[in-house]
Amino acid sequence: MRIFSQPERLLFAASSTVATAAAAAEQHRLLRVFKPLIGVSLAGTVARGWRRRQATDNALLLGAVAGSTCGDVILQSPKALGEDAKASGNSLNSAALAFGVAHVCYQVSAWRQGARAHPGVLAVHGAGLVGLASQAARHDPRVLPAAAGYGGLVAMTSVLGTSGLLAARNKNSRFAAGSVLFLVSDALILLRRMYLQRNLPRAIAEVGVMSTYTVAQRLLVDGLDSSQ
Numbered sequence: 001m002r003i004f005s006q007p008e009r010l011l012f013a014a015s016s017t018v019a020t021a022a023a024a025a026e027q028h029r030l031l032r033v034f035k036p037l038i039g040v041s042l043a044g045t046v047a048r049g050w051r052r053r054q055a056t057d058n059a060l061l062l063g064a065v066a067g068s069t070c071g072d073v074i075l076q077s078p079k080a081l082g083e084d085a086k087a088s089g090n091s092l093n094s095a096a097l098a099f100g101v102a103h104v105c106y107q108v109s110a111w112r113q114g115a116r117a118h119p120g121v122l123a124v125h126g127a128g129l130v131g132l133a134s135q136a137a138r139h140d141p142r143v144l145p146a147a148a149g150y151g152g153l154v155a156m157t158s159v160l161g162t163s164g165l166l167a168a169r170n171k172n173s174r175f176a177a178g179s180v181l182f183l184v185s186d187a188l189i190l191l192r193r194m195y196l197q198r199n200l201p202r203a204i205a206e207v208g209v210m211s212t213y214t215v216a217q218r219l220l221v222d223g224l225d226s227s228q
Helices: 007-024 028-048 055-075 085-112 119-139 141-166 173-195 199-224
Strands: none
Touching: 007 028, 007 199, 028 055, 028 199, 055 085, 055 199, 085 141, 085 199, 119 141, 119 173, 141 173, 173 199
16 A cells, blocks of 8 residues: 555654644644644655656645645644734734645646636635635634635635536546645634634534645645656
8 A cells, every 4th residue: 555655644644643633632732743744744745756746846835835834833833822812813824824825836736737717616715705704804803814815815726626627627636625625624713713612512623624634735735746
């Protein structure tokens, strides 16, 4: 099996599992160690196919992985998890900026491979984004930059992924699935932040957030890896 012949995939499976369990149990120290290892494992995938890709494709994939990993580190920082609402909001926006860079890299990579936005898919995603952003702003205005600006980038990645399934050519089911799962993961983060206060519902939501996020990252990288 490929997971045993490629150690970085074994690292991805192990770090994803531990990080998901740590998130559900709110073990943030453990999460600070294992969540960034997800990015390290994905960087290993990029490194493995380095010579078989064009330089631009290497830079885009590495930029996506680096941006996501930086976002993960920021989200687990003491400031992001602290009681200071202003510092926490600033950290959230900084993490959104890092993840935004990752999504721009994913989008440019997908565009280079022929992905284009379908008007109908764009309209559906736009309506959903407006609804989520308005709810987030009503609940906590400090998260509006992340919900609207970064949310728009995540939605556009999903638009490019799902639009490809409607095209006669350039179908990329792994990229499509990854782009949708990333959108679902971020939507769950907003819903958890706005509405869930009790421990058990929050733990269940964390499992949903982490499982969709980790699988999404794996599918996005694999789907856009032109060396495979």
